[in-house]
Amino acid sequence: MGHHCCSKQKVKRGLWSPEEDEKLVRHITTYGHGCWSSVPKLAGLQRCGKSCRLRWINYLRPDLKRGSFTEQEERTIIDVHRILGNRWAQIAKHLPGRTDNEVKNFWNSCIKKKLIAQGLDPNTHNLLSKSKSLKSSSSSSSSKLIINNNSNSNSFTVDTQPPDHHQSLLSNIIINHHNSRETSSTTTPLMLSSSNSSAFPINVINDNNCINWGDHLALDQQSQLLQNSCGTQLYKVDTHINTPVDQLILQSSSGHDDQHQMGNIDTPLIDDAMGSNCHFDFEFLDSAFIPPQTYNCSLTSIDDQLAWDIVN
DNA sequence: AACTAAGTCAACCGCTGGTTG
DNA sequence: CCAACCAGCGGTTGACTTAGT
Numbered sequence: 001m002g003h004h005c006c007s008k009q010k011v012k013r014g015l016w017s018p019e020e021d022e023k024l025v026r027h028i029t030t031y032g033h034g035c036w037s038s039v040p041k042l043a044g045l046q047r048c049g050k051s052c053r054l055r056w057i058n059y060l061r062p063d064l065k066r067g068s069f070t071e072q073e074e075r076t077i078i079d080v081h082r083i084l085g086n087r088w089a090q091i092a093k094h095l096p097g098r099t100d101n102e103v104k105n106f107w108n109s110c111i112k113k114k115l116i117a118q119g120l121d122p123n124t125h126n127l128l129s130k131s132k133s134l135k136s137s138s139s140s141s142s143s144k145l146i147i148n149n150n151s152n153s154n155s156f157t158v159d160t161q162p163p164d165h166h167q168s169l170l171s172n173i174i175i176n177h178h179n180s181r182e183t184s185s186t187t188t189p190l191m192l193s194s195s196n197s198s199a200f201p202i203n204v205i206n207d208n209n210c211i212n213w214g215d216h217l218a219l220d221q222q223s224q225l226l227q228n229s230c231g232t233q234l235y236k237v238d239t240h241i242n243t244p245v246d247q248l249i250l251q252s253s254s255g256h257d258d259q260h261q262m263g264n265i266d267t268p269l270i271d272d273a274m275g276s277n278c279h280f281d282f283e284f285l286d287s288a289f290i291p292p293q294t295y296n297c298s299l300t301s302i303d304d305q306l307a308w309d310i311v312n
Numbered sequence: 313a314a315c316t317a318a319g320t321c322a323a324c325c326g327c328t329g330g331t332t333g
Numbered sequence: 334c335c336a337a338c339c340a341g342c343g344g345t346t347g348a349c350t351t352a353g354t
Contacts, residue, residue, distance in 0.1 A: 015322070015348080037339070053340075054323065089342060100342075105321050 012046045016055055020045055024052055025060050058099045065097025069106055077103060077111060082125045 012020075027043035033056065037049035045052065069077075073095055080091045088100035088107075095103065107122075115122040 013324075035339075049339090050325095051323075057341095058322070086343070101322075104343075109320055 010046065011040075011048045011051070013051070016059075020047070021055070021060060024055060028056060028060075058101050063097060064099070069098075069110075073098070074106075074111060077107060078115070078125075081107065081111075085123075 016024075023043050023045055024039075027039065031042070033039055033053070035049075036053040039045070039049050039052045040047045043052070047055075076094055077091055080094050084090050086104075088104040092098050092100040092103045112122040115125070119127055121127070
């Protein structure tokens with residue numbers, strides 16, 4: 001059949017030979033790829049530009065990390081997939097050296113099965129069977145934050161439970177903060193998990209001004225209300241802010257007349273601070289449910305896991 | 313050794329959205 | 334506004350490998 005971009009010429013298909021790889025690498029390292037459709041001719045390859053592009057991106061790029069996925073990478077994929085769904089290219093951005101194709105294949109061949117074996121629906125991350133209520137150890141009341149740190153990717157995940165007296169409203173907060181210096185953009189998926197059954201929209205405000213959904217932020221289908229495996233409801237926000245953000249304030253509305261400020265999360269950009277001391281402060285300001293309180297988190301390093309203890 | 317089923321993963325396909333003339 | 338072109342994406346395919354019989 002062949003696709004339109006190469007229907008006019010005779011093109012080779014299937015696996016790439018080492019000779020073809022060499023030609024492509026030599027051409028791109030010398031001249032860059034420029035317009036992909038012109039690459040095959042210039043590089044002396046009987047392939048279509050699309051095939052060349054794919055081969056370079058998925059296999060020949062020098063910055064690719066080969067080999068098996070680490071447990072840390074697996075955790076990252078699961079965490080980000082829970083927020084973004086099958087957006088493989090977005091997920092791959094959180095895994096330096098990995099391609100969307102690689103992540104997708106790993107998901108389909110390994111992670112999916114593992115989740116099913118754990119009784120979880122890989123699409124929704126919910127329990128497959130309601131009768132089996134999964135009571136994870138982390139669901140007990142605790143004031144400890146566990147930070148899964150990946151110093152290579154400048155990304156981290158926070159999973160915490162507020163102290164007892166707050167559990168009526170919040171069962172936990174999960175914050176995923178991802179930053180890429182190279183693209184000078186900040187991707188900050190934020191996910192709030194609440195035991196409060198009332199649905200409310202979330203606005204994100206940076207330290208200077210309020211960003212409306214229609215402007216820089218999109219509340220898309222991925223940002224809709226979900227349920228996690230413990231039956232609590234998740235509220236998630238995926239933001240793409242092109243300037244460094246010193247502070248993000250999550251503001252919630254109950255959907256009624258009154259507005260409740262649910263969380264004030266101060267997230268300093270981590271950047272080079274990964275692995276070194278830094279502070280991560282947040283407070284709950286909604287006095288209707290939660291007395292104002294600030295938690296200062298001190299950081300200690302335990303191998304690649306960082307544990308933050310909340311100090312009231 | 314031969315066959316088959318299951319698993320893996322590179323590559324392809326079709327679509328979408330952005331850009332350009 | 335429209336068509337053509339392009340890059341990029343997610344779903345799917347199929348060649349190859351591995352495990353089991």
